[in-house]
Amino acid sequence: MLPSILPFRGEAQETIPVKSVRFIGMDAPKTVEQMAAPYSAAKFEVTYADGTKKTFPLSYKLLYKTNDALANKNGQKFPIGTPLDANGNPMKDKSKDGLDVYYISDAPDANSLLQPIDGQLYLVTHQEYTSMDAAGKDAWRRVPASINLARLEQNMQTGELRVVTVDKINTADANGIWVPCNGSLSPWNTHLSSEEYEPDARQVELERKLDAQAKQVRIDKGEFDKTNTFSFARLYYGDETKANPYLYGYIPEVTVYPDGSTKVVKHYSTGRKSNEIMVMMPDNRTAYFGDDGDYTTLFMYVADNEKDLSAGTLYAARYHQTSAENGGQGTLEWIKLGHATDAEVEEMAKKYSFSDIFETSAGPKEGFTAIKQYSALNSDSGAVEYLKVKPGMEKAAAFLESRRYAALLGATSEFNKMEGVAVNPKDKKVYVALSDVSKGMEKNEKDPVDHIQVAKNKAGGVYELALAGGQKDKTGDPISSAYVATSMKALLLGEPLKEGDAYGNTANPDKIANPDNLSYSEAMNTLFIGEDSGMHTNNYVWAYHLSTKELSRILSIPAGAEATGLQAVDNRNGFSYVMSNFQHPGDGVAGRKITAVDPAALVKALEQSPFGIMKAGGVGYLQGVTLAALEKDANQPVQTIPPVTHPPINVPPVTQPFKPNPPLTSTPAKKVVEYVVKPGDVLWKIGRKYGVDWHVIAEYNHLKNPHLILVGQKLLIPLN
Numbered sequence: 001m002l003p004s005i006l007p008f009r010g011e012a013q014e015t016i017p018v019k020s021v022r023f024i025g026m027d028a029p030k031t032v033e034q035m036a037a038p039y040s041a042a043k044f045e046v047t048y049a050d051g052t053k054k055t056f057p058l059s060y061k062l063l064y065k066t067n068d069a070l071a072n073k074n075g076q077k078f079p080i081g082t083p084l085d086a087n088g089n090p091m092k093d094k095s096k097d098g099l100d101v102y103y104i105s106d107a108p109d110a111n112s113l114l115q116p117i118d119g120q121l122y123l124v125t126h127q128e129y130t131s132m133d134a135a136g137k138d139a140w141r142r143v144p145a146s147i148n149l150a151r152l153e154q155n156m157q158t159g160e161l162r163v164v165t166v167d168k169i170n171t172a173d174a175n176g177i178w179v180p181c182n183g184s185l186s187p188w189n190t191h192l193s194s195e196e197y198e199p200d201a202r203q204v205e206l207e208r209k210l211d212a213q214a215k216q217v218r219i220d221k222g223e224f225d226k227t228n229t230f231s232f233a234r235l236y237y238g239d240e241t242k243a244n245p246y247l248y249g250y251i252p253e254v255t256v257y258p259d260g261s262t263k264v265v266k267h268y269s270t271g272r273k274s275n276e277i278m279v280m281m282p283d284n285r286t287a288y289f290g291d292d293g294d295y296t297t298l299f300m301y302v303a304d305n306e307k308d309l310s311a312g313t314l315y316a317a318r319y320h321q322t323s324a325e326n327g328g329q330g331t332l333e334w335i336k337l338g339h340a341t342d343a344e345v346e347e348m349a350k351k352y353s354f355s356d357i358f359e360t361s362a363g364p365k366e367g368f369t370a371i372k373q374y375s376a377l378n379s380d381s382g383a384v385e386y387l388k389v390k391p392g393m394e395k396a397a398a399f400l401e402s403r404r405y406a407a408l409l410g411a412t413s414e415f416n417k418m419e420g421v422a423v424n425p426k427d428k429k430v431y432v433a434l435s436d437v438s439k440g441m442e443k444n445e446k447d448p449v450d451h452i453q454v455a456k457n458k459a460g461g462v463y464e465l466a467l468a469g470g471q472k473d474k475t476g477d478p479i480s481s482a483y484v485a486t487s488m489k490a491l492l493l494g495e496p497l498k499e500g501d502a503y504g505n506t507a508n509p510d511k512i513a514n515p516d517n518l519s520y521s522e523a524m525n526t527l528f529i530g531e532d533s534g535m536h537t538n539n540y541v542w543a544y545h546l547s548t549k550e551l552s553r554i555l556s557i558p559a560g561a562e563a564t565g566l567q568a569v570d571n572r573n574g575f576s577y578v579m580s581n582f583q584h585p586g587d588g589v590a591g592r593k594i595t596a597v598d599p600a601a602l603v604k605a606l607e608q609s610p611f612g613i614m615k616a617g618g619v620g621y622l623q624g625v626t627l628a629a630l631e632k633d634a635n636q637p638v639q640t641i642p643p644v645t646h647p648p649i650n651v652p653p654v655t656q657p658f659k660p661n662p663p664l665t666s667t668p669a670k671k672v673v674e675y676v677v678k679p680g681d682v683l684w685k686i687g688r689k690y691g692v693d694w695h696v697i698a699e700y701n702h703l704k705n706p707h708l709i710l711v712g713q714k715l716l717i718p719l720n
Contacts, residue, residue, distance in 0.1 A: 017049045021524050023543040024055065025552030028509045032597050035503075035538055035559045036605035038062070038582055040622060042554040060555060060580075061623050063150065063163050066127060067104050067616035070166040080166050081105035081127050081616065083146040086237050088170050091144070095135040103143050105130045107583035108617040110183030110277075111565035112191040113152075113572060116693035118258040119718070121161070121572060123150040123579075123619075124169070124191040125565060126180040131584050131614045142231040145180050147171065147193065147254065149262060150619075156691040159575030160623060169254060174266035176236050178248035181292065182277035182420055182517055185567065187284055188307040191254040193264075194275040196292050198249025199227035201354040201401070203379040208243075226378060246349035246400050251278045253309060267309040268345030270301050271337070271402035274374055279421040279430075281467070281483035285312075288421050288430055288465075288485070293374035295383075295440045296415045297403050298432075298488075300334060302481045311341040313480075314398060315473065316406030319414075319451050319488065327437060327461050327490025328454035334484065335411050336473045338398035345399040357393045357401060361386035370448040371407035372440070384448060410474075412451040414440030417460065420518035420566070422527060424546070428467040430485060431527055433515040435460040437493075459494025459507040459535055460514045462527070462544075492544060492551070496535065502596035507535035511551070512542055517566035519578075524570075528578060530563035537592055539563045541580050541622075554578070555622060558585035558611065559602060565619065574688045578622040586613030677713040690717050 026041035040058040047053050064070060066081030073090055082090045082102040093103045105127035112124040127146045130139040147169040153162045171177045181196040203226055210218065218224035225231055233243035249272035255263045270278065276290030284306040289299045298319070303312040314337045321330040360381070361368045368386040377383045387408060389397045397405040407413040417435035424431070434441075437460055443453035469482030494515070495508040507513035517530035525546050531539040541555035541563050555578075557563050565581030586606040594602065606613050675686060683703075687694035697703075700718050709715070 018046055019049045020047045021045065022047075022545060022548065022550060023526070023552035023554055025543075025554065026556070028503070028540075028553065029538050029556050030596070032601050032605050034556065035597065035602055036609055038555070038557045038561075038618060038620070040555045042552060058554060058622050060620055061160065062618050062620040063123070063152075063161065064166060064619050065610060065616045066106060066108055066619070068166075070163070071168055078102050079104045080148055080168075081108070081130075081146075082168075083127065083130075083144045084168050084170060084172075085144070085235065086172050086176065088172065090168075091235060093134045095133040095137065099134050101134050103130050103133065103139070104616065105146070106585075106611075106614050106617045107131060107564075108148075108581040108619045109181055109564040109583065110191075110193065111567045111579040111581065111619070112183060112185040112254075113567060113569050113577065113579055113621075114185065114191070114256060115189045116573065116696065117189070117256060119692050119696055120258070120260075121152040121154055122256050122260070123152055124148070124183070124254055124256070125150065125581070125619055126183060126193065128181055128196075128564070128583065129179055131587070141179055141197065141228040142235075144232055144236045145177050147177065147180060147264075149256065149260070151260060154573060154575070154691075156573065156688060159577075161577075161621065167260075169262050169264060171252065171264050174252050174264045175244075175247045176232075177252055177264075178232070180252070181275070182290065182564070184277055184279045184421075186253070186280050186307070187282070191256075192278050192280070193252040193254060194277055195249050195252070196276055197274050198272055198375060199229040199245040200375040200379050201245040202376065202381055203227055204229050204243065204245045205354045206380055226380075244349065246272065246352065247346075249273055249275065251275055251309070265310075266342070266346075268342045268349065268399065269312050269314075269340045270309065271299060271314045271398070272400050273297070273299060273402045276419050277421050279423055281423055281430075281481075282425045283481065283483055286481040286483040288423075288432070290418045290421050290432065291374075291403065291415065292417060292419055294377060294416055295373050295413050296418050297373070297406050297411055297413045298332070298415060298418070298485075299402065299406075300481075300485065302479065310343075311339075313339045314402065315479070316402070316409070316411035317485070318410055318474070319412040321452060321454075324454045327457065327463070327493050328441075328452065329487070329489035330452075331487050332465070332485050334471070334473045334479060335406065335409050336475065336477065337402060337405055337409070338395050340395060340399050344395070348396045348400060352393075352396055352400065354401075357390060357396050358404075359388040359390055361388075369408050371404060371413065372448050373403045373407050373413040375403065407448075412449075414447070414449070414452045416441050417514075419516045419532070420530070422518040422520040424520050424522070424527075426522060427546075428483070430465040430467060431491065431518050431520065432463045432465060432488075433460070433518050433529070434463055435514045435516055435532060437461055457493060457496065459496045459512070459533075461493035462491045462512070462515050462518065462529060463488055464491040492529075494535070500593055502594070504537040504592035504594040505535065507533065509536060510553075516562065517564060519566045519568040521568040521570055521576075523576070524568075526568070528566055528568050530566040530580060532562040532564075534588065537589070537594065539582075541566065541578070555580055557582040558606060558609065560587040560589040560606070560613075561585040561617075562587075564617075571684075573691070573693050574684050580621060581617060581619045583617040584614045585609070585611045585617070589613075671719045673717045673719060675715045675717050677709050677711055677715065679711055681709065681711075683709060686715065686717070690719060692717055692719065 024043040109126040298317040465485040471484040514533035516532035567579040
């Protein structure tokens with residue numbers, strides 16, 4: 001919900017239920033000043049059962065910039081967007097002679113605003129990549145990435161968040177991290193990271209086998225290290241011979257402990273692919289992924305045990321098209337790829353190369369299957385490959401080459417730019433963003449298979465997947481999940497323009513374009529959509545109400561930037577937020593055909609902004625309305641929207657020895673006060689009064705039903 005502009009209000013004495021909520025959208029930016037800045041002019045409207053309404057203006061709050069010197073190593077401050085090497089040292093950028101500077105990411109991405117841990121709020125944020133080095137050369141994927149952990153202070157009257165400290169999360173125990181794009185918050189309060197655009201192991205093996213002369217020829221032509229795997233290893237380990245593509249392309253899980261220390265575990269059993277995001281279903285076992293890139297696949301993972309991603313079964317979808325109209329729709333059939341544990345897959349990753357797993361042919365040949373999939377599109381092998389799995393290597397193929405193996409078994413590998421994923425538990429729906437409906441999704445008889453045949457739409461769309469239980473896989477074996485996607489159809493589509501408008505837009509600015517991040521709010525029945533669009537000069541965050549079908553623009557970010565880190569947070573100590581970052585501001589703006597404003601003035605404004613052009617990204621949020629701010633005055637403040645209920649948060653115990661990062665701060669001893677329940681009390685209001693999350697109070701008092709407290713009951717309130 002949105003900005004907490006009202007002061008703290010007293011306890012409710014009568015109730016008037018909230019009937020509905022909606023967003024009142026803002027206009028697209030019109031001036032240079034608006035186009036160069038992140039801002040919101042949208043509003044949040046509440047309608048009560050008696051017909052009265054209230055509106056609250058939204059505002060964008062910046063927490064930090066990626067070039068802020070907030071990180072600390074042995075007393076030396078450095079930019080929080082700087083990645084760490086395998087030894088935990090901030091990486092120096094030595095690309096330009098005479099400069100002694102750090103690499104700085106301008107690309108913050110995923111946010112997980114965790115449920116309070118012992119009353120403390122933490123925010124996990126990805127630094128996806130670095131756009132350029134100091135010499136002005138492309139650094140995408142060549143420079144390792146990183147993850148930040150911010151400790152936040154929350155104003156208990158307004159809900160406003162403030163950064164106390166930000167530190168780097170050391171990912172060395174997980175062999176570093178590769179292009180962490182979007183991410184999600186697990187139901188058990190851990191951050192599920194990602195590794196996007198997995199490096200092509202076939203290409204890496206080919207380049208590794210080059211003799212010195214052939215390698216130098218390629219280097220001179222700029223054709224060596226097409227996957228950037230050797231550069232990554234050289235910067236991360238200080239040794240390019242340690243380059244191993246099979247260690248990247250999975251789901252790392254970040255656990256944050258009460259003292260601020262962290263543990264990172266990479267879940268190899270989730271399969272290797274271009275992981276945009278992994279999102280858990282309500283059963284705490286089933287998950288869906290965004291497989292970003294051209295010619296990709298829809299995957300489903302079912303863990304063996306709840307809240308434990310160390311072992312499970314991986315499936316890939318075969319799409320059966322039933323209609324090509326309005327973005328297309330079809331049914332989904334699931335193909336089992338295999339079952340594995342993290343330990344099994346990690347061992348295989350360190351042991352095998354591409355040629356250990358597959359036999360290859362230069363052209364059609366009996367016993368070989370033609371496939372086309374993302375990782376090979378720009379490789380020396382060519383976009384169409386002819387492959388055969390070597391005997392006994394099926395499990396290695398399933399988890400080290402998940403998309404290739406899926407295509408060999410008949411799964412669909414034609415999805416294009418599969419990005420964000422969100423789940424609507426009540427309606428049993430999953431939403432998937434396909435940022436660009438083209439290429440493999442168009443009819444093409446020259447492709448090895450042609451499962452998807454829809455009209456080209458470069459502005460992309462959001463698709464809806466229906467979930468059900470009692471399903472079987474292609475071989476007839478039951479799938480152990482009540483959340484199996486059975487069908488897929490377009491929900492929202494962008495609209496390309498025949499000609500660009502005066503602001504440089506080539507897609508309708510009043511509709512979504514190239515949707516990327518998705519996040520669903522159960523409390524508002526609203527799907528939030530963030531854009532990564534070259535078709536909108538300014539990218540937006542949208543709110544789409546699933547009941548009324550109203551689409552509202554609620555945030556505009558600087559021209560040329562991408563909206564990232566989208567997370568709808570229904571309740572943190574009685575406040576709600578829409579987390580949203582932006583990366584690479586100003587990218588490509590100078591080349592746009594803009595006549596509505598002075599394009600030179602726009603470029604100058606971007607250069608002079610606190611972020612510069614592709615110098616820094618921003619981490620922030622649309623500030624949330626307090627639940628009390630939704631009370632209606634009827635002489636006395638009254639009913640609030642009930643908070644979304646969650647089970648008590650228990651930090652998972654450490655199951656193996658690990659070396660945590662140093663804590664951000666020491667945890668102060670608790671002070672406990674006694675509170676006697678009064679008429680009209682509810683647990684979250686009591687928590688708000690003392691600045692303590694109501695989940696913590698419920699757990700501390702061993703309440704079986706935290707929504708049932710009695711007048712006169714004594715509660716112990718643990719205070720930090």
